[in-house]
Amino acid sequence: MTIPIILDTDPGIDDAAAISIALNHPEIDVKMISTVHGNVNIDKTTRNALQLKGFFNSEVPVHRGAAAPLINNPIDASHVHGETGMGGYELPEPDPSLLSSNSAIQAMKETLLNADTPITIVPIGPLTNIALLFKTYPEVKTNVKEIVLMGGSAGRGNVTPAAEFNIYCDPEAADIVFKAGLPITMVGLDVARGASLSSSAIEELKSINETTDMLYHMFNHYHGDEFDSGLAVYDAYTMLYLLHSDDFKTADAHVDIELNGKHTRGATVVDYNADEKPVTVVLAVDKSKFKHLFYDALAHAK
Ligand code: RIB
Numbered sequence: 059m060t061i062p063i064i065l066d067t068d069p070g071i072d073d074a075a076a077i078s079i080a081l082n083h084p085e086i087d088v089k090m091i092s093t094v095h096g097n098v099n100i101d102k103t104t105r106n107a108l109q110l111k112g113f114f115n116s117e118v119p120v121h122r123g124a125a126a127p128l129i130n131n132p133i134d135a136s137h138v139h140g141e142t143g144m145g146g147y148e149l150p151e152p153d154p155s156l157l158s159s160n161s162a163i164q165a166m167k168e169t170l171l172n173a174d175t176p177i178t179i180v181p182i183g184p185l186t187n188i189a190l191l192f193k194t195y196p197e198v199k200t201n202v203k204e205i206v207l208m209g210g211s212a213g214r215g216n217v218t219p220a221a222e223f224n225i226y227c228d229p230e231a232a233d234i235v236f237k238a239g240l241p242i243t244m245v246g247l248d249v250a251r252g253a254s255l256s257s258s259a260i261e262e263l264k265s266i267n268e269t270t271d272m273l274y275h276m277f278n279h280y281h282g283d284e285f286d287s288g289l290a291v292y293d294a295y296t297m298l299y300l301l302h303s304d305d306f307k308t309a310d311a312h313v314d315i316e317l318n319g320k321h322t323r324g325a326t327v328v329d330y331n332a333d334e335k336p337v338t339v340v341l342a343v344d345k346s347k348f349k350h351l352f353y354d355a356l357a358h359a360k
């Protein structure tokens with residue numbers, strides 16, 4: 059039984075790992091990809107998504123989305139992902155015809171309303187597109203199975219002490235999404251803090267296949283959060299959760315998005331003791347299994 063998803067992304071080196079899994083794994087059926095501002099500007103995130111579409115010779119439609127947050131000015135993480143947003147590995151310039159439209163919100167609406175089974179929305183960048191989708195076409199919610207997103211943290215942030223990047227980029231959008239009344243699974247920074255890619259694990263990627271060789275070169279260009287144990291490939295954990303949720307530790311909670319705090323704006327405030335706990339907070343992956351789950355998922359790629 060495949061999992062139909064809409065993947066909303068700001069590639070992004072760890073996005074590239076997630077996209078490599080999503081586009082090639084037999085259990086994941088990507089109905090469309092939407093791009094969003096985030097790690098780098100929308101032109102670059104869209105170009106990167108199209109480069110990966112071309113690399114995998116994928117038929118999955120890519121639609122360009124929001125260029126800026128709802129209120130904030132765009133921020134940038136090119137110091138993490140490189141000037142292009144996907145540094146370290148040269149991919150051919152994508153043919154402009156690979157882009158299906160410049161209207162991701164419209165495309166999401168049509169994809170959801172035309173779906174014969176509810177679709178899981180997987181945002182792995184700022185939540186601007188998803189917020190605009192729900193505000194513009196609230197009727198689509200009946201065809202959304204759940205939202206499984208990379209974002210937030212039950213603990214400290216990575217852009218500020220309180221806020222994680224995807225939420226911090228567009229807190230108003232995150233607030234709209236977390237209040238949309240849909241089941242949400244929050245795959246935050248916490249997972250990576252318990253299981254990341256060691257340098258030897260990254261080295262092994264060179265020899266599995268062409269895709270892992272590409273990721274090996276990108277990871278060596280990626281200045282993502284490095285913990286004692288290794289490199290955090292945040293967006294990839296979201297894909298592994300979709301495929302192997304039993305290997306993850308979760309807790310139910312109520313999650314509020316801080317919008318006003320001088321030092322805490324963009325924080326995900328996780329309350330495990332609330333009366334209503336609609337969010338599944340993903341806290342950890344089985345550390346003994348993570349590397350092989352990651353490799354096995356990528357083994358389906360070219
Ligand atoms: O905080 C990590 C998240 O921010 C990841 O999605 C990464 O790609 C960046 O978008």
Ligand code: CA
Pocket residue numbers: 067068069070072073096097182183293
């Ligand atoms: Ca991302």
